[in-house]
Amino acid sequence: PGPPGDPRKRAMQQQRRGQALDFALGGAAAAGACVLTNPLEVVKTRMQLQGELRARGSYPRLYRNAFHALALIGREDGLLGLQKGLAAAILYQALMNGVRLGAYSWLEALGFTRDQGGRVSPGCSIAAGAAAGAMGAVVGSPAYLVKTRLQAQSAAVIAVGHQHNHQWFSSDSWLVGLAGGMMSSVAVVITMTPFDVISTRLYNQPVDEVGKGRLYKGFWDCLLKVSCKEGILGLYKGIGPGYFRLGPHTVFSLLFWDELKKLAYPDYRQKI
Secondary structure, three states, X not given: OOOOOOHHHHHHHHHHHHHHHHHHHHHHHHHHHHHHHHHHHHHHHHHHHOOOOOOOOOOOOOOOOHHHHHHHHHHHOOHHHHHOOHHHHHHHHHHHHHHHHHHHHHHHHOOOOEOOOOOEOHHHHHHHHHHHHHHHHHHHHHHHHHHHHXXXXXXXXXXXXXXXXXXXXXXXXXXXXXXXXXXXXXXXXXXXXXXXXXXXXXXXXXXXXXXXXXXXXXXXXXHHHHHHHHOHHHHHOOHHHHHHHHHHHHHXXXXXXXXXXXXXXXXXXXXX
């Protein structure tokens, strides 16, 4: 360690404080965006659970599309029903995005996103992003389980999927960024919706006395069962609200994160 007043030591301390603040700001930004997008997350969860392990056309379609689902849930569960699982969703977003954005910022500060010449490397940046995303997913998974189960709960007349009946939670231009987010989210939602459907089914399934799922043994078992029983389109349930949620959520997350950093760092505007 350097002597008292060593500029290198002060720089390291300042860097550590900045990294910790990035974790907090990333989580707060994602939580703010979650409040605006949670109703569509509720709709997505319900549509993904609709007709679980039943052939297409052999069950009543309670939710015909995203807009119909919003109206139906608002009528039967009340307007607050559109914000079911909000506390768990905010916790999930704060944990997952706080760790994801903070970890990426930390890896970036350590130089993992640059090549030996000091230039930003696309390959290293992708690897760092994947590692940060994996960290966030692991940390946020328990909150996602709670969120899914709470969002699946509904009035009996519009209930889909297994009902756990948990009671321990109470009932430059930003338009350019928004358009870009919505356009880029097309490829993301097409790629990720099957994985999202499978995770929703796995998290929401009933379990036996030892905690093992009664419907699915794991990822591949769920994938095969859904594909065989519901067809390939069963893996794309909820793709509509998933799409309309992804673009705004990404933009709002980055917007809140940027504004919070401006408030936290007085000289942030001079650096950009």
